[in-house]
Amino acid sequence: MKIKMSNELFERAKPILDYIQHHGFEAYFVGGSVRDYLMGRDIHDIDITTSATPNEIEDIFEKTIPIGKEHGTINVVYHHENYEVTTFRAEEDYVDHRRPSEVHFVRDLYQDVQRRDFTVNAIAMDSNYKTYDYFEGERDLKERLIRTVGEPRERFEEDALRIIRGLRFQAQLDFKIVDNTFDAMRKQIADIQYLSIERIVVELKKLIKGINVAQSFNLMKEIDAFKHIPFFNSFNMQRVHIDEPLEFEMWIAIMLAQQPITDTLKLLKISNNEKSNIHTLANLIKTLPQVQSKQDLIIVIYDNNIKNIKNVLATKETIKKNNLNTPNPLILNERSIEEVYNQLPIHHRKEMAINGGDIIQHLNTKSGPWLKDVLRQIEVAIITQQIKNTKVEILEWVDANVKV
Secondary structure, eight states, rough: OOOOOHHHHHHHHHHHHHHHTTOOOOOOEEEHHHHHHHHHHHOOOOEEEEOHHHHHHHOOOOOEEEEEGGTEEEEEEETEEEEEEEEEEEEEEETTTEEOOEEOOOOOOOHHHHTBBBOOOOOOOEEOOEOTTTOOOOHHHHTTTEOOOSHHHHHHHHTHHHHHHHHHHHHHHHHHOOOHHHHHHHHHHHGGGGHHHHHHHHHHHHTSSSTTHHHHHHHHHHTTGGGGGGTGSOOOOGOOOOOSSSOOHHHHHHHHHHHHOOOHHHHHHHHHHHHHHHHHHHHHHHHGGOSSSSHHHHHHHHOOOHHHHHHHHTTTTHHHHHOOOOOOOOTTSHHHHHHHHHHHSSSSSGSSOOOOHHHHHHHHHOOOHHHHHHHHHHHHHHHHHOOOOOOOHHHHHHHHHOOO
């Protein structure tokens, strides 16, 4: 395996390891950062594990934040950057398939890494880039395999989220899940019902963007994972086909366009902004195929963010595979979108030369539901260039077309 290693983040964090060791304790880089470094992938976060207890870390460093002290994690602030430093841990039996009943701090690296989920995430590395690999994680990296640390059944009983994480790593890394690990996933998948939807959604957002999402998504369906997840268990997931990386919001929008089940998004416990974006995309997926004329095109581009329109167009193959209609490419394409958008005389109602008050005053009448309809008609007349956006011309149009 040819590796191009970038060690900039490790070099910036090395003084923390060295300082801990200077005080007589062990310290190592561990987890996803080591895995990605050994694979030549970009590294975003550094995790440090140590034999020093949280109290000892607070004594060693001048500036710390006790973000998860009871679980062994202290945030060390060094050169204006935050580093999570976690004490070696051993865990008691898990409850509800998601959290240990008790955590013990230990002084032995082996005891710490043996509690981790997969071999490729259980490799530690010291400040001299020497690795400590007790479970043949480097071999699995070279052979591109997802394998649990130790007995799969035990790992998934401890935390059922590891089942979804394993499929997520498969999607992201394009690795194969070894047979005994996958068999345990299949047998224990029902345990994910005990997990919070928030933890599951974090993993699904990463899985759906993975380069090998097609295989991982199909395996999720094969083991009936979605039957045990709120929101998804309201849908017939066998009808949903994903074979290219997608943003989470686009995936959910396709599902809602295909199977319009109302009032279910709240089950995902996502932000209001995300819910709004999903509804917008779902409406566009249904609306864009109905654009059949230049006027339709002008109105849909005026009414929507063109970035969203382009995202739907870019996803048309997946939309089609989910038995949904797709836009007419002769009418709606990248070029036509840009041309129409650039030719719009206004891009928002606030840019109109008059407002509702002007119309009420001009007609010498009272406001009412009719006013909203009239403003919309004026808006459409302006963007389709039936009238110019001037107060005089708009009021002439009002005189000719509005009867109150």
